Amino acid sequence: MLLWQTSQTINFAQGEFVMLPAFFVLAAMKFGGLSFPMAMLAGFAVSLLVLGLLFKRLVVEPVIRHGVLPLVISTIALAILMKEGVKEFYAADAQPFPAAWATTNLQVAGMVVSVQNLVIIAVAALAVAALQYFLAGTRTGRSMQATAQNPALARVLGIPVGRMVLYTFLINAGLVALASFLVSPIYLAKFTNGETLGLVAFVAAIVGGFNQVRGAIAGGLLLGVVDNFVAAYLSAQYRAAIPLFLLIAVILLRPQGLLGRAEERTV
Amino acid sequence: MMKSFIAISLALGAAGASAQQTVNMPIVIELSGAGAVSGTNFRDGAVLAIEEINAKGGILKRKINAPQADTQSNPGISRAQVQKAIDGDPYVILGPVFSGSVKANMALAQQAEVPQIVGAEAAEITQAGNPYIFRTSFGQQMSMPKIANYLRDGLKARTVAVLWVNNDFGKGGRDTFVKEMAARNIKVVSDVSTESGQMDFAADVVKLKGANADAIFVYTNEEESARFLREARKQGIDKPLIGETTLLGQKVIDLAGPAANGARGHVGLSADAPVPAVLAFKEKFSKRFGYVPDHNGIKGYTGVYAVKYATEKIGRFDRKLLAKTLHGLTIKPEQEPGILMETTWDNNGDIDRISFLAEVVEGKQRIVQTLPKLGSGK
Numbered sequence: 001m002l003l004w005q006t007s008q009t010i011n012f013a014q015g016e017f018v019m020l021p022a023f024f025v026l027a028a029m030k031f032g033g034l035s036f037p038m039a040m041l042a043g044f045a046v047s048l049l050v051l052g053l054l055f056k057r058l059v060v061e062p063v064i065r066h067g068v069l070p071l072v073i074s075t076i077a078l079a080i081l082m083k084e085g086v087k088e089f090y091a092a093d094a095q096p097f098p099a100a101w102a103t104t105n106l107q108v109a110g111m112v113v114s115v116q117n118l119v120i121i122a123v124a125a126l127a128v129a130a131l132q133y134f135l136a137g138t139r140t141g142r143s144m145q146a147t148a149q150n151p152a153l154a155r156v157l158g159i160p161v162g163r164m165v166l167y168t169f170l171i172n173a174g175l176v177a178l179a180s181f182l183v184s185p186i187y188l189a190k191f192t193n194g195e196t197l198g199l200v201a202f203v204a205a206i207v208g209g210f211n212q213v214r215g216a217i218a219g220g221l222l223l224g225v226v227d228n229f230v231a232a233y234l235s236a237q238y239r240a241a242i243p244l245f246l247l248i249a250v251i252l253l254r255p256q257g258l259l260g261r262a263e264e265r266t267v
Numbered sequence: 268m269m270k271s272f273i274a275i276s277l278a279l280g281a282a283g284a285s286a287q288q289t290v291n292m293p294i295v296i297e298l299s300g301a302g303a304v305s306g307t308n309f310r311d312g313a314v315l316a317i318e319e320i321n322a323k324g325g326i327l328k329r330k331i332n333a334p335q336a337d338t339q340s341n342p343g344i345s346r347a348q349v350q351k352a353i354d355g356d357p358y359v360i361l362g363p364v365f366s367g368s369v370k371a372n373m374a375l376a377q378q379a380e381v382p383q384i385v386g387a388e389a390a391e392i393t394q395a396g397n398p399y400i401f402r403t404s405f406g407q408q409m410s411m412p413k414i415a416n417y418l419r420d421g422l423k424a425r426t427v428a429v430l431w432v433n434n435d436f437g438k439g440g441r442d443t444f445v446k447e448m449a450a451r452n453i454k455v456v457s458d459v460s461t462e463s464g465q466m467d468f469a470a471d472v473v474k475l476k477g478a479n480a481d482a483i484f485v486y487t488n489e490e491e492s493a494r495f496l497r498e499a500r501k502q503g504i505d506k507p508l509i510g511e512t513t514l515l516g517q518k519v520i521d522l523a524g525p526a527a528n529g530a531r532g533h534v535g536l537s538a539d540a541p542v543p544a545v546l547a548f549k550e551k552f553s554k555r556f557g558y559v560p561d562h563n564g565i566k567g568y569t570g571v572y573a574v575k576y577a578t579e580k581i582g583r584f585d586r587k588l589l590a591k592t593l594h595g596l597t598i599k600p601e602q603e604p605g606i607l608m609e610t611t612w613d614n615n616g617d618i619d620r621i622s623f624l625a626e627v628v629e630g631k632q633r634i635v636q637t638l639p640k641l642g643s644g645k
Contacts, residue, residue: 093303094490096522103525105503112503186497187466188490188522192300196466231470232477236459237433239470 002168005148005211009060010072013079014176015198021047021180022097022189023086036098044177052173056166079194086191097184120182127178128217131171135213144168203243207250209260218259222246289332290325290584292317292574293352294567295372296362300340301464304489304518305364305563309386310335311556312567313361316575316605318555326575327584338363342371353379358584359574360384364563366392367435373400382590384570386563389439393615399590401573401616403566405535407443409617410511413638414484414533415447417624422507424481428457430471430495432487437463440486440511456480465491468498476504485510485530489561493522500526512536515625515632516561524630531626531635536562539632540623544600544607565607572605573598573612611640 003009011017025043028034034042059078063071101119105112135141146154147164155161179197187193200223208219223243231239256262294313297306317331325331336352338345345368352360353375359382363369366389376383377397385392385400390407393400418424427448431441441458448455457478459471472495475483483506485495492514499508510532513519517538520527534540538549538560548568552560577592578584597611611619624636 087299091303092299093307093518094493094522096493096524103500105501114501114503116501186494186501188494190490192464193466196464227467228470228473232473236461236471236474240462 002213003172005168008068009064010068010075011172012072012075012198013082013194014201015194015196016079016082017051017173017176017194018179018183018197018201019189019191019194020051020082020086021177022184022193023090023095023191024050025181026095026097026189027090036100040100040181043181044174047177047180048170048173050173051176052170053166055173056169060169079198083191083194090191092191094188094190097189099185100181103185116185123178123182127175128213131175132213134171140164140167200243203247206257207246209257211261212257212259215257215259219257222258288325288329290329291355291357292331292333292359292361292571293355293357294333294335294361295338295345295348295352296335297340297364297368298335298337300338301488301490302338302340302363302365302368304561305386306338306340306362308518308561308563309362309364309567312552312560312564312569313571314567315552315555315564316568316571319605320571320575326578327582329584331571333361338365338368340365340368342368345369346372346375348372349375349383353381357381358578358586359589361567361570362386364566365434365436366439369400370435373397376400380586380590382574382586382593384574386566386570387436389435390443391439393617397616398594401570401590401593401612402618403570403573404512404562404618405622406617407440409619409641410533410535410622411440411443411447413622414444414509414511415451415453417533418448418453418482418484418509419451421624422482422509424453424507426454426456426478426480426482427509428459428475428478428480428483428506429455430459430461430475430483430485430487432463432465432491433460434463434488436488437461437486444484444486461487461491461495463488463491466494468495469502471495472498472502472504475499476502480506482507482509485514487513489513489516489519490522492519493527496523496526496530507531512562515627516563517559517632518561520627520630520632521559527627528629529627532624533622533638534562534625534632534634535620535622536565537623537625537632537634538562538565539625539634540608541634541637542608544604548607569606569610572603573610576603576606609640 003011021043024046025039028039028042059074063074102115104115135145143159144164146159147161151161204219204223205216209215227239227242230242294310296310297303317333321330336348338348345363349372360376361384364386366387369385369387369392373383377399382399386403388404388407393406429441431437445455457475459474461471485508508530512534514530515532515534552564576598577589581588581592593612594614598606599609600606608620619641621640622638623634625632625634
């Protein structure tokens, strides 16, 4: 969504972007002999380089000038390349991914609360808060917003548009690495993980509103809650259909998304 | 001119001799997709057996040639791969493991009259009257009664919740299990279906927890079992988690980590079985491939040795005769050490041998009881 706002990049490899950092960490441990914390740092750095800088330089920049559709197709191809690359060069089967936190449970008023879940919620909330602060509370963040709203005018005002766009790609890479480190201990690291994650992320962004950070967060929360309630109390068999029902309903009734704002474009 | 003719004749003769020195045993297996864990183990077990046999001169002095084809855990692709294997004039086909794939492709091997040695466990595979299909592990109709007896006699369970994967393997197992529960007056209080490749089990565990059954029977493939065990631990499930080899296998234990501790059930095959030949196999396998095999490794390994033994028994490479010989055959380790445990195939291609009750303790599968063979063959 950040990428879309700043550079009109629709990334259909976003799910694979979440899958890959976990394998960077595993590879750093297996082939580099690094400890888990060091491997996480290395994985984060490689993610910034590969999924941020190289993605922008080697995929987006050469293709975007030909329009959004070629870029969409390129990112679909990239997704396949990443998936098959992991399958071919690392493993086709799922791999255990260590948790960087305790996997014990707490007993609170007769309820079992997983420490792992608490950590995930806390880290996700912190990441969102930090992102919001960065975008709204810092000079660089406001420059990025200006770039997203009107790149030509931003350039006239002296904002280094190219650098702002690069920051967006790096932030995206950092966020997917963080997401990867959070979900892989639960879902295990597997080359196909991106298929499910990518679909859910897209549906959440569209349901919430593609042009609002808070919309994507609300969409993700709504989707997660509805999915789990349906599976637990209605029908586990039809749970996969629920996100798609939501998507269709939103597109028909509120195309800008629940919290998004309508945009007009000259065609 | 004459020299050329002689040279060509010699070359053709050499090529013919070379072709005669090998026997074609393609491995059509799940090397990627949801069945990658099972398929890779089966393939590596078969490769280990083939390397050993070839090192000793092969079968009837012909070395085994075993090209590998990935079904991608997809029944449609498996069918195409089996057809491709048949085009190569195979002696037998090894694999696949996934029941859905075997159901989709076994008719092709049957039409071509090629014996197929599979790792699949769905009950109906051997009930279709196919004389060319042979299992390497128990079918569900053999294993589920043993689990049901364990729930009734071992755990004294009166209610049970079932979590199963909605594919041919899971549906077949679930149906057989529910039938066995009804026969023992054990009530199924929750019946939760999940998807192959499912990543999130939070809602399913909530549902199972709410059912408050005496035990939870888990019948999903390996990776999903590991994800389920992790989620069950997160939500603090304290009921016995009961399963088959797909819950208690080493790969599941490796993936689930400490969450696997306490899981128990029946295993038709186990690399941790208290049988010296099986333990020796486990050591060889681990040394060769760098990981600990699960039951599928034993399936691939013993499947190849069964073919070797039966072929040497009949004294020639005859596919029809091989299938006929395997029906009702019992192979003892004294006759063929590679079979690891005394094994009998019945007239449907179903297998009978000893099996085990197991529990995961401190990250290892521990065998707590050995169950005898159900009968004996010729």
